[in-house]
Amino acid sequence: MGTLQNIRRMSPYVFGVFAVLLVAFFTIGDPTIIEGVRGTTGDPKTQVVATINGTPIYYLEYEQRVKDEEESAKREAEKSGQPVDATAIRQRVWQSLVDEALLEQQIEKFGIMITDNQIKEQLIDNPPDFLKEMFSDSAGNFMRSTYLELITKPENYVNYMGGDPSKIPIEEKNLAVSNFRKDLFRIEKYVAQVLKQEELTAAVAASSSVISSEYARMKFVQENSTADLRFFPLTLRDLPQEAMEAKKEEIEEYYNKNKKLYKQKPQRKIKYITMPLVPSTEDSARSERRAKNVSDELMAAATDAAKDSIFDIKLSEYNGMTHNYLMVEEIDPQVYSILSILKPGQVAGPINRPDGTYFLRVDDVRSGENEVVKASHILISFDNNKDSARAEANRILREAKSNPNNFAILAMQYSKDPGSGQRGGDLGFFGKGRMVPPFEEAAFAAKVGDIVGPVESDFGFHIIKVDDKRSEELKYSELRLSPTLSTATKSQLFRDAHSIKSQVQEGLTFDTVAARLGLEVKESQYFDANIPVLGSKRLSDIAFSEEVGFVYEPVEMERYGVVLAQVADAKEIGIKALEDVREEISRKIIKKKQLDMLGEQIAPYFDRIKALGGLQAAAEQDTELAGKIQTLSAFNNSPNIPGFGQDAAFAATVFNSETNKLIGPFRGENGYYIISVENVTKPTDEEITAAMKEYKAELKVATKGAVFFQWFQKVKEDAKIVDSRSKFYPEY
Incomplete structure (x- = not known):
């Protein structure tokens, strides 16, 4: 059922929005959208909101893209409860359109063309991830046969709309198929642009991403070498926290020598x-008067029917809202606590809450349409031994059945579900389609109070306790009166x-x-x-x-x-003023002075260590030195020194030093060090040969991506972009 639900959730714009969200500037706007409306001076639909190297971005194109993404964001907001940031959406769409225009110009410049056959092959052999997700079952398995059926025969979409296709009105079926065909058209455009992007990336990086065998070998050895060593550090944090200052003349001298480094951008x-x-004081008073007026009229009504009529009038007058058949778990618990004691047609209020004064009415109650289950569970993970996990689950099941009241304690003690385990296994209410199939089937089949299991899923073995079942749905109306601006x-x-x-x-x-x-x-x-x-x-x-x-x-x-x-x-544009960089220069001068001081301090330590026969001997014979000398095993060739932060000079020295030799003192970025490398482990020739083909391919991909990114940033910097949005919008 998961696949059918996913497919039925598709909307006319879902794939276009997916393309925008997943690949940002890959999707190119459809120039046919605005065909026929260009050229009429003064019509906002023909106006240009920007030009990118002379290529126009039209108002209608921009607005349509914003609308599409806002609709998608609102759907997501309904699920997550997070507000929609319209300004951020507009800026994101703007940046996407700019990037798309620049990319399309470069694609044309490079003469890149994609054929219909290439698009079809890509769709069949390697569909985009969001499509695979849309056509996956509840366990996450890609349903290839269903996918191929629908992209090759869109008219079969009616079979996935839910219910008997013969009973669905023909207009509804035609609209659904039409929207699905539009989705497929957008998908094809998206795939075409991805293929163009891939070819453009390859073309840009062709001359710059050639990886020689020697370079690949050197990088592989560098990344897969480790060293065992001892070292004696003196770092900036070893200095007393006394104030050290940079003199005015020192700062000025440094600035005058290096001012070309401090370029000022506009x-x-x-x-x-x-x-x-x-809301003003008067706004608040008006809200209070309205609430009192509604309350007084309801109080004066002699019957529930009269109150019902008054409530209808006030609901319309003050823009109240009606909630159409919600399950219990979908209703605010505090609101439900009031609704649960009302009969259909009865009104409650005023109810004072932090966000306003409420009046509530139950419009209807129905049962049997849907069912939700409230359950708790104990999860026992497989831990690479399913038989052992099953035995443990059966043991806990017996214990739980012998004393059902201790289920929550057992869940906190044994459950591997970190979320529900701390709540005594409580999963709250859930409907069908919310849990993995085996769990769902067991929970809905059991009776209230039953403890069942072990139920096996991809997560492990579940012991399930059914706490409650409900099929009650409420249709209710609410009137909220609060101070408004x-x-x-x-x-x-x-x-x-x-x-x-x-x-x-x-x-x-x-x-x-x-x-x-x-x-x-x-x-x-x-x-x-x-x-x-x-x-x-x-x-x-x-x-x-x-x-x-x-x-x-x-x-x-x-x-x-x-x-x-x-x-x-x-x-x-020019050179930054001294005052703008004074603090930065001061920090550099002070750091240099601190490192100079550390250089003087470490020299006597080096002499002592050398006289004692090296770092190992010093650690064994000198208590003071032993407290400072550090040991590193299997140290990777990286800038990070465990426990001491970043210092690129440290790793460079370690892996370029002879073994069993006292090295130093040498200056790093944040201190001075004395080292003795005891052992360096490098990959063997056999290991290098076995890994080289795959490693070289990975290195080429990474290099290609970096080259393309740097190239495209330069394209953007050199582009002539005229942004005219201020003529159309008071805010963006």
């Missing part, structure tokens, strides 16, 4: 004030913001006007042109198009309320 800074969009309150906030803007334009400073009104002025960090400020790319774009001192139009922003901002400062 940057801007804004200052801003925020006015939260929260009124249009008048919002309008007043915007009037205040416009007043501040006018006063600044007339000559007062931004800070002065804000201070008079008791508003806090905040400043952003300096930001680059491609970085959204306050989460808004629009604010960033305007900052780079206007002069310092420019005051923005007030704008409503989801996380801040009404925002009024001013361009506070600008840095242009």
Whole structure:
């Protein structure tokens, strides 16, 4: 049933959205969407929101992609309960469209073409992962036969809509098949773009990702070598925490010698004030009056029927909502505790909760349509010995049946399910399709109070206790009255913001006007042109198009309320000012001084260790040195020194030193070290030969990806991108 449920959940846009989410810029927008509407000046559908090296991105194309992804995000939000970030979606779609346009230009430049046969072969032989997931059963097995049937005969989709196809209205079947065909068209486009992307990657990396046998061998030996050694460290943390300073003249000298290293990119800074969009005192009072009015009218009603009629009127008047047949486990427990004592048509309220005043009515109750089970379980994992696990499960089953009241204690003691085990095995209520098939079948077949098992699944053996069963579903309506921001309150906030803007334009400073009104002025960090400020790319774009001192139009922003901002400062391309890098240079100078100090301190230690005959002898004969000398076994050729953090110079010295010889002192990035390498283990020629073919292929793939990424970043940096979204949107 899992496969059928997955397929039935498909929507007209599901695959297009999957493509956007999984491969970001692989999917290219459909140019035929806007065919026939281009060229009419002034029509928003024909307007250009951006040009990428002269290639337009049209308003309609952008809006359609945003709509598709928002619909997908809303469906996910219904499952997860997480809010939808519309601004983030718009920015993500924007970046995808820019990347897609650049990629398509490069694909055309390289002359890359993909045939229909290549697309069909890919779909049949190697379908995308999201398609495999969509056509998988509840155990995660890819149902290839079902998949091939539907992509080759889309009309058979009607057999997977649920129920008897002959009883489904013809219009509904035609619409479902039509939507499925649209999905297949999107899939084909997605696959075509993936294939183009692969060929483009190969073409870009062809000259740069040639891996010689000598290089591959060297990398393999480097990555698969280990060393046993002793070492004596003196690191920065061994120095006393006394203040060490960099003198002013030292900083200035360093800056003057190295100022070319401190390149300044164009940057801007804004200052801003925020006015939260929260209900005013009058808004709160109005909500209280409404709640009292509803309560008084309900109290005055003499019968349940009269209350029912009043509730209907108020439900419509104040935009209440009706929940259509929910299982018990889907209803807020506090709400259900009230609904459970009401009969159909009865009204309860006022009920004061943190988010408002509630009035509730049970509209209908039905049973038998669906069933949910409340169960607990004890999971015994296989641990590579299924027979032993089964014996243990049977032992615990007998103990549980002998004293059912101790089931929760046994679950906490024995269950390998870390989530439910700590809750005494409690899994709560669940319906069909929520658990793996063997577990589900056993739980729904058992009676309330039964303890059954062991039930085998991919996770192990389950001992199941059925705590409750219900098939009751409630249809109910709720009216929630809470303080909401009124249009008048919002309008007043915007009037205040416009007043501040006018006063600044007339000559007062931004800070002065804000201070008079008791508003806090905040400043952003300096930001680059491609970085959204306050989460808004629009604010960033305007900052780079206007002069310092420019005051923005007030704008409503989801996380801040009404925002009024001013361009506070600008840095242009060139060399960073000394003040901007003074702290960074000071840290470098201080670190150099600290390392110089460690170099002086470690010299006497080296002489003592050498005189005693090396690190091993020193550790055996000198108590002080023994407390400092460290031993490392099977040390990998990596920058990380266990217990001491990162220091690339350490590994480089270890694997380039003779064995059984005292080396040092040598300077690393964060300290000084004395080492003695006792043994180095490297792969044998036979091991290298056996692994080389596969390793070289992996190295080539990794190198190819890195080369392509760096190449594409350069393509983006060199591209002429004109972003005109500020003409269309107050926020993005």
